Amino acid sequence: MPITKGFQALVDEAMEEIKTYTVEDVKARLADPAMQIVDIRDPRELEREGTLPGALLAPRGMLEFWVDPASPYFKPVFADESREFILFCGAGWRSALATKTLQDMGMRNVAHIDGGYAEWKKQGAPTETLEARKAKKA
Secondary structure, three states: OOOOOOHHHHHHHHHHHOEEEOHHHHHOOOOOOOEEEEEOOOHHHHHHHOEOOOOEEOOHHHHHHHHOOOOOOOOHHHHOOOOEEEEEOOOOHHHHHHHHHHHHOOOOOEEEEOOHHHHHHHOOOOOEOHHHHHHHHO
8 A cells, every 4th residue: 555645744744733942942941840851762762872861751652641641651740731841852753743643632832842862962962871860860
């Protein structure tokens, strides 16, 4: 069966409907307690590349389940309507689609980072390894 709408069309459509921040926008708000950065990348990516300091790690495959209060996997952090949840992935494609999906679920306090983790690193924004993160919590 041929694909009738490719990934790029889906991403482009999502981008028309979601709020997108630049790396600079998000860097300027890193100390803002009303902002929660959400890393939706795969655990293998996190192990290999690290993440953003303070990012909530929420794998893309579980995101809808973690957000929905009716799900047995619900994470109460996502019920905090006073926070803006800013998603990112590797290049900004998955986070655009995920942001659109969360909006479709009814969330209005959600956005994503244009260019994802690749752009974040390219601009020299702060990162941390998972080992450093675990050491902080110990």
